[in-house]
Amino acid sequence: MGRAHTLRDIAIGCLVVAVLAAIPWMLPGKAFQDFVIRCASMALFATSLNLLVGYTGLSSFGHGLFYGLGTYSFALLMQKTTVSLPLAFLLTLLISAATAVVVGAICIRLRLIYFAFVTLAMQMLAHSVIISWVGLTGGDQGLQGGIPRRVVAGIDLGNQYNLYVFSAAMLVIGLLLMRHIVATTFGTSLRMIRDNETRAAFLGISVWRVKLTVFVLAAVFASAGGMVMSLFVSGAYPELINWPISGDAIFAIVMGGVGSFLGPTVGTMILLLLNDVVTRQTEYYGLALGIIILLFALGLRRGVLDFVTERLGGRPAGGIH
Secondary structure: OOHHHHHHHHHHHHHHHHHHHHHHHHOOOOHHHHHHHHHHHHHHHHHHHHHHHHHHOOOOOOOHHHHHHHHHHHHHHHHHOOOOHHHHHHHHHHHHHHHHHHHHHHHOOOOHHHHHHHHHHHHHHHHHHHHHOHHHHOHHHOEOOOOOOOEEOOEEOOOHHHHHHHHHHHHHHHHHHHHHHHHOHHHHHHHHHHHOHHHHHHOOOOHHHHHHHHHHHHHHHHHHHHHHHHHHHOOEOHHHOOOHHHHHHHHHHHHHOOOOOOHHHHHHHHHHHHHHHHHHHOOOHHHHHHHHHHHHHHHOOOOHHHHHHHHOOOOOOOOOO
16 A cells, blocks of 8 residues: 555545534433444454455354453453553554464464364363353343443543543544554465465465464554444453354445445444444344345345445455455
């Protein structure tokens, strides 16, 4: 990515944050702010998963491990220690990265479905530890008691509007960083591995090292999304590390489009809107949502953004851009 493109993306990102910051002044009420905070958290998570699925060809069913690890590590650091919020944020990223190195070293040598299910097994193991370690995590009741010391540079993140702007900024910064990663030669290596791993190795790419690197990077961004959610719910709960959370990220990618960088973000917005609407209309949320996702898969045969891009004459959905 050239310097001009980078500056353009940063300018667009700043404009998006400014527009979002202004909206609550025109639309009073908490519902929109809640939606954006949840969307920022899940979009970071889903986009990080797409670094593995869409760019590298690694279908992880247990990526929610790092989302949940972000929520619990951050909340525990804030509750059990005296560290500041920025330091807790940094330490959580380091914890997630270190965990990803260990998990990735075990998983990435596996192929296809074996990789997917071993990552899922790792997440289920982590969930079991969370449930069992009641003295530390609160067990199935979650880590309650709130998150203290929310003031950063004089800004109180306990105020919903401040948290809303912070979450929007986190989303934009995360997307810009991930966009930069996939636009570098490293991103090219990811796509080469996805398309033909044997040929990539023949051309001198260290496939194992590249896979492990992107696995760790994806974990770090997923953890960042988890920390946003931890601030939003003022704690951490086992549902945020249980296996269905990984399914939500996969659904977001499928609905938004695996072939477009912003596809997971669009898919997250669709998924959350469906969640909010369907749960108000029927008690059979799972059945209704499953039917809707099936219609997306059979009707569009790709995500919304991939479909729109192709219709407008853009690059075919098979090529990520």
